[in-house]
Amino acid sequence: MMKRGVTLEVGNDGVAIIAFYNPPVNALAIPILDGLQEKFAEAVRRDDVKAIVLTGKGGRFSAGFDINVFEKVHQTGDASVMPDVSISLVVNTIEDCKKPIVAALEGLALGGGLEVAMGCHARIAAPGAQLGLPELTLGVIPGLGGTQRLPRLVGLPKAIEIMLLSKPIMSEEGKKLGLIDALVASEELLKVSRQWALDIANMRKPWVRSLHRTDKIGSLSEARNLINIARQQAKKTAPNMPQHQVCLDTIEVGIVQGGYSGVLQEKKVFNDVVSSDTSKGLVHAFFSQRATSKVPNVTDVGLKPRHVKKVAVIGGGLMGSGIATALILSNIFVVLKEVNSEYLLKGLKSVEANVRGLVTKGKLTQDKVQKTLSMLKGVLDYSEFKDVDMVIEAVIESVPLKQKIFSEIEKACPAHCILATNTSTIDLNIVGEKTSSQDRIKVPVVVGNCAGFAVNRTFFPYSQGAHLLVNLGVDVFRIDRAISSFGLPMGPFQLQDVAGYGVAMAAGKVLANAFSDRSFMSPLLELLLKNGRNGKNNGKGYYIFERGSKPKPDPSVLPIIEESRRLTNIMPGGKPISVTDQEIVEMILFPVVNEACRVLDEGIVVRASDLDTASVLGMSFPSFRGGIVFWADTVGPNQIYASLKKWSKLYGNFFEPSRFLEERATRGIPLSAPSSPSPTSKSRL
Numbered sequence: 001m002m003k004r005g006v007t008l009e010v011g012n013d014g015v016a017i018i019a020f021y022n023p024p025v026n027a028l029a030i031p032i033l034d035g036l037q038e039k040f041a042e043a044v045r046r047d048d049v050k051a052i053v054l055t056g057k058g059g060r061f062s063a064g065f066d067i068n069v070f071e072k073v074h075q076t077g078d079a080s081v082m083p084d085v086s087i088s089l090v091v092n093t094i095e096d097c098k099k100p101i102v103a104a105l106e107g108l109a110l111g112g113g114l115e116v117a118m119g120c121h122a123r124i125a126a127p128g129a130q131l132g133l134p135e136l137t138l139g140v141i142p143g144l145g146g147t148q149r150l151p152r153l154v155g156l157p158k159a160i161e162i163m164l165l166s167k168p169i170m171s172e173e174g175k176k177l178g179l180i181d182a183l184v185a186s187e188e189l190l191k192v193s194r195q196w197a198l199d200i201a202n203m204r205k206p207w208v209r210s211l212h213r214t215d216k217i218g219s220l221s222e223a224r225n226l227i228n229i230a231r232q233q234a235k236k237t238a239p240n241m242p243q244h245q246v247c248l249d250t251i252e253v254g255i256v257q258g259g260y261s262g263v264l265q266e267k268k269v270f271n272d273v274v275s276s277d278t279s280k281g282l283v284h285a286f287f288s289q290r291a292t293s294k295v296p297n298v299t300d301v302g303l304k305p306r307h308v309k310k311v312a313v314i315g316g317g318l319m320g321s322g323i324a325t326a327l328i329l330s331n332i333f334v335v336l337k338e339v340n341s342e343y344l345l346k347g348l349k350s351v352e353a354n355v356r357g358l359v360t361k362g363k364l365t366q367d368k369v370q371k372t373l374s375m376l377k378g379v380l381d382y383s384e385f386k387d388v389d390m391v392i393e394a395v396i397e398s399v400p401l402k403q404k405i406f407s408e409i410e411k412a413c414p415a416h417c418i419l420a421t422n423t424s425t426i427d428l429n430i431v432g433e434k435t436s437s438q439d440r441i442k443v444p445v446v447v448g449n450c451a452g453f454a455v456n457r458t459f460f461p462y463s464q465g466a467h468l469l470v471n472l473g474v475d476v477f478r479i480d481r482a483i484s485s486f487g488l489p490m491g492p493f494q495l496q497d498v499a500g501y502g503v504a505m506a507a508g509k510v511l512a513n514a515f516s517d518r519s520f521m522s523p524l525l526e527l528l529l530k531n532g533r534n535g536k537n538n539g540k541g542y543y544i545f546e547r548g549s550k551p552k553p554d555p556s557v558l559p560i561i562e563e564s565r566r567l568t569n570i571m572p573g574g575k576p577i578s579v580t581d582q583e584i585v586e587m588i589l590f591p592v593v594n595e596a597c598r599v600l601d602e603g604i605v606v607r608a609s610d611l612d613t614a615s616v617l618g619m620s621f622p623s624f625r626g627g628i629v630f631w632a633d634t635v636g637p638n639q640i641y642a643s644l645k646k647w648s649k650l651y652g653n654f655f656e657p658s659r660f661l662e663e664r665a666t667r668g669i670p671l672s673a674p675s676s677p678s679p680t681s682k683s684r685l
């Protein structure tokens with residue numbers, strides 16, 4: 001078995017292979033970096049070594065610097081735990097080495113991995129290797145010289161694109177751009193790299209120190225112009241991400257003052273960005289997304305996943321056709337059932353449109369379309385259900401209809417078949433009430449990227465809170481603007497326009513029934529529908545939707561809002577309440593935090609960070625804020641509790657703090673701290 005660490009082997013040809021191994025992704029953890037320093041020193045010292053090849057074992061070069069160290073900085077508040085790798089390893093030991101060093105890359109070279117490789121004197125890569133600098137997605141900037149060496153190797157426009165979009169390129173493109181010196185089959189990688197290193201030593205190939213190159217930078221005015229354009233663009237596309245501007249500033253310093261000054265500047269500002277709230281949030285989101293696939297008593301007890309080859313999907317609407325598309329793309333046979341041939345045809349057409357849409361977006365090749373669509377069959381009865389491994393019901397949110405379907409499919413499917421529902425709001429125990437197969441209807445756990453039930457439950461106060469504010473006299477468009485500035489892609493009203501009022505009303509009713517003690521029922525959606533408005537569906541909602549232009553606030557919606565206010569009559573003294581933009585955000589999101597507390601208290605999710613992931617993936621809660629619970633802990637449970645208490649006195653039960661929040665606030669414990677479920681609540685897992 002290969003051992004974690006760094007090895008050095010010197011061949012008869014006088015080439016030392018320095019290889020590091022740190023599965024699963026060869027992250028550059030501190031012991032690996034120390035090991036590299038030690039082995040390079042040995043290779044330089046030894047007279048039998050003429051040249052060096054640096055490589056990663058296990059089919060991957062490296063996914064970059066160890067992100068766990070960032071987490072340590074965030075937990076301790078001490079950025080000095082960051083080792084000096086940029087100058088001491090990449091510049092002094094590698095780039096300025098007296099012996100030539102060639103990087104042999106395969107699999108992936110990301111972040112610090114690619115940066116170390118760019119410090120080497122040449123790079124040889126296997127086909128299909130991913131090369132990129134995705135540091136900005138973690139709230140930091142490349143910190144091992146990437147902001148300086150990448151522009152010098154591939155030119156400024158491409159380097160800015162790779163860093164600001166955090167989008168890796170393939171080694172094939174890398175070769176065209178000059179980032180890679182030669183592309184060779186994986187089996188040849190070490191052989192060619194050794195020879196290349198010897199050729200440099202023997203002056204048959206150039207000995208290039210990337211940081212000293214200037215040939216691809218262009219004139220100073222051209223460079224400044226490009227950077228300024230990128231700055232303006234980043235202001236629009238990443239307004240809450242200061243690291244984008246810091247990255248561009250750092251690139252500029254290197255261009256104006258020279259590569260080495262750029263590296264020093266990069267090192268200096270890196271320590272600031274790594275300690276920022278943005279980095280805290282994004283690193284938390286990175287780890288919480290990966291933690292979701294670790295479910296205690298499921299993934300740690302050696303359970304083998306059941307093989308699913310054929311799935312029946314009931315309902316060919318938006319959800320059903322989307323699910324069917326995802327399944328056939330994963331090579332699973334799907335029978336799509338509808339109630340009549342008209343609906344069935346519509347469902348099959350939407351799946352086909354989804355698949356063809358992927359071709360247009362470049363995510364699927366044309367030659368795969370027919371094969372993918374051949375995995376789909378439309379049916380009008382249950383006869384095809386006799387050999388399915390799973391049924392997913394995706395019909396409208398109606399309890400009697402779902403109950404009827406479940407009692408029917410129970411009879412039509414084989415005994416091993418998993419019965420699943422796509423409900424977003426209805427209690428699963430109710431769905432399965434009319435069957436004798438409760439054990440086959442699984443309570444969902446948060447697994448992979450599937451947010452499951454928790455996100456809709458947690459976020460039900462989100463749109464209710466927004467409606468409550470409107471009925472208290474706050475302007476809808478102001479609410480949307482405040483929520484967008486907080487970092488969600490759109491506000492709650494534009495979201496309702498886009499999602500459709502039918503869905504919002506059906507879900508709203510189910511949730512209001514389930515949580516009647518703390519629900520706010522707004523008449524507004526019904527009034528809008530009555531007035532012939534149905535959001536984006538018919539181009540008329542709170543906003544006007546016209547092809548080719550951004551949705552525009554529609555003033556003609558205001559009298560309908562006034563009517564809603566008259567009906568609810570909740571404005572204190574009949575006058576609109578006065579609130580700041582921050583209060584708007586808090587009056588909508590603190591009730592969501594409050595509901596998250598109940599979800600945690602009831603043990604519906606394995607860990608608080610699963611709600612963070614669910615909120616980011618399911619509700620587009622801004623990942624730079626780490627997720628709903630992480631953000632709540634940054635604000636402080638005490639402040640949230642005090643505000644909710646105050647608003648519950650002014651505006652009613654909707655804001656009443658939960659027992660869990662009250663306890664955490666008074667005892668000064670973060671909401672994310674694990675707890676044993678309360679004696680009154682039963683774990684739902």
Ligand SMILES: C[C@H](O)CC(=O)SCCNC(=O)CCNC(=O)[C@H](O)C(C)(C)COP(=O)(O)OP(=O)(O)OC[C@H]1O[C@@H](n2cnc3c(N)ncnc32)[C@H](O)[C@@H]1OP(=O)(O)O
Binds near residue numbers: 027064066115291
């Ligand atoms: C100073 C420098 O400039 C700063 C840096 O280098 S910052 C790091 C830059 N690199 C990155 O952002 C890459 C981050 N990693 C990824 O995007 C993906 O993990 C990947 C594309 C490499 C692999 O994806 P995939 O195969 O789906 O595996 P994935 O589940 O994500 O990761 C496997 C494991 O490796 C861990 N991991 C991945 N990259 C890591 C890293 N750079 N450091 C530490 N752990 C890492 C993951 O946390 C996960 O751990 P787990 O099994 O305990 O949950």
